[in-house]
Amino acid sequence: MITRVLGVLLFTAMACLHAWSQDFGPVKGGQLDLRKWDPKAQPVIWLDGEWEFYWKKLLISKDLQENKDKTFAQLSVPWNEQEIGGERLPKNGYATYALKILMPANMRSVSFAVPAVFNCYAFWVNNKLICSSGKVGTKAEEVVPRWNPQTVTVRNPGDTLRVIFQISNFQHTRGGCAEILRIGDTDYLTSIASAFHNSGIALIIFFGVVSVGGLIIFFIVRPLSFLYLALLSTAYTVRFIFSDLYFYNDFGIDASWEVAAKIEYLTIPLIVLFGALFIASIYPQEFKRVLLYFFVSLNALLTGVVIFASSSMFSPLLLVLQIIALTFIAYVMYAIIRALIFQRAGAWVSVLGLIVFTLVGFYNVYAFITVTDLNRIVIHIGYALALLLNVASLLYRTPMRLRSEEHDILRFNDLYKDQVNV
Template sequence: MSGFSSFWASQNKVFRISIILLLLASITYGQGNRKPFAIEGKLNLTSWDIDQNPIELNGDWFFYWNQILTPQDGLLSFNQENKNIKSFPGLWTDYEGDTSYPSFGFASYLLIIEGLEKDKEYALKVPDMYCSYQLWVGSKLVASNGKIGRDAESYEPEWRPVTVNFVAERETESILLNISNFDHSKGGIKNSIVLGPVEHLASQKTNEVAANLIRIIGIALISIISLAGFFLYSKKLFTYFSIFSILWSVRGIFSNMYLIYSWIPDFNWTLGTKIEYLTIYTSVLVGYHIFHNLFPNHSNKIISWASIFINSTFIIITLVSPAVMFTELLNIYFGLMGLLLAYILINVIQAYIYDEKGAGYLAVAITLIIILFFYDMLSYYKFLPYNPYITSIGYVILYGLLGYTLRYNQLHKSKDTTFKFS
């Protein structure tokens, strides 16, 4: 015991604070697990104060493959003895068991909620799904995306997260969700549906949209300022950074909240999805090009050409192939880019050690990327409350810091950078 006390006393404050934070996170995680959870298709909210604590409708839902049920059909199916229960939210392509489900198809999910207050208005926060849906509460259709169908000809995909209101007609209500997919490599629903008070979820939606706009506009302004740097300093690298920034700003419109479908409801889903993926590949391609020209002494020729080849290949595949193909390849790409980012981090550290101009600022920027990544991860697993403004403002600061790194580096060079891989 005395050995442990000596060890504890010898540690610095950072170590002790880290241990305390981990303990608090564990406590928070344990408390989060006490939330009501759907069991065998039923979610009991009798003892839950939903006005103070919105609830994710997670747990065991009834699952009906190759069926599109109506509210009446759903209740009839609920009373049947043979009930197929699956974890919700869940991609049917990930479900394990005696039956495997293909990407293309349609299905219904059914949940019975007990403990609602009759005649009270509630709100549902509904995420985008793969790739069209209808959501019924009781006998009323409260939300939909695209057009569900039993084949590719009768269905239309759409991604548009929504927050909708409904009035509980009784204390026990059924929630029926029909989903169709004939485009994406995934099928089903990945994110939770949230039930809560109208004011709370409406405010949350407003904050999420506002935070997303802050990120889009902020990074777009940085792009414009960076482009001005080309004319002021005659440095071509500012143009590349401007392209890099505007690509990520455009991505904000075609991902996350998918604002494009709120602004232009008839915008083609396949085109929008291609733009979402292309902004990833092109921004990485341009971003590595910037890194290579900032620190050419710390960039390997083989890695440089490999980056061009890999990203160009994914760009071409995305342009010419159907969604089911290029969406299937994204995990492979992330694995490859994880290796590339690790390589960049190692070389930035080397550049900092050798006192390369701007390496210190870039190291800070990469540290901020890591902080934002872990914040997103911890908030996703409920260790920390999620605040969309933190990530959005964080990314604006990140791009501003990257732009300053570029300016600092270029102003301390005696001649213009030559744009070629050497």
């Protein structure tokens, strides 16, 4: 068991090192020369940089010869968030990104890690459709939006790959791609995808078990802290299913893009709401009741707003939800540090859990801002450890302990009883 864990950690560490040591790229002028690439020495290469860009055209390789005037765009930046051909494009529309890759001789296969985009895509290599997510089109009524990252393999790639990435968006406030598409050694990329997928499934199962276990204990013993932890774990479980790797596709859940996106965004205020109830239940003296009412009522209101909001409001809402979530985390830090200062039983466990959770959050934000790959195994282990520490905190924060601390509080009359009686 220990050997397997060490192997996984070594494997993910190697993934980071390879990501940081890029010898090829970025793409320039719609072309990348990989003829000297050794996939075993450098198993993954980022395809960021200047792709050929054709606005309001859905083309394949054989169509490109007719387009003499070339415009270039960054694939990893949404088209409405960069200047392309001297102009700013609207969020709604469709486009074709094209890339020519010169390959090493005699390769048996090569794989691509294709990210989710805003809001659907068709991925072609050498005039062959390799994979798709939803359905691209030139009008809103033709488009079927869907978020689904995939790792796909091209057999016998030859000496030249002509990669076409068609993207349509008529729903979201961002259009195009916001992540890096990667090419790599087939064994390496498929192993990475499998490891991320398996660790994600394990995380969902773990959070689901905690949810069920918390509910069972609540119905038997009736401590509210277990109920709130169960609800918090459930909110996280739903988020893991409907975000990042979008496991709902693997689970056969036939949800439209708008429903899936709303569920993903709904989990943010629900996590804050249940998190506030949970922390206040185990640290009632440190988590002020007025702030508990504030966070619960505000996030209940935001839950309703997300349910009834149109897709055009998703990005502005996401910013609001993130600001409120960060405010909540800051106050939780304050409350738990107070608990540690007052030497509350188990406060150190809560501090460790909060540190782990904060580090995971900062890592997510850093990867989003810098447009770098997320090591999802690190993320999944971090979430699991944070939840485990919160479960452990309940062993200290028992109802009996809370009643004892409530009686131990020193009030004004206790300290200055003699002066008051004079």
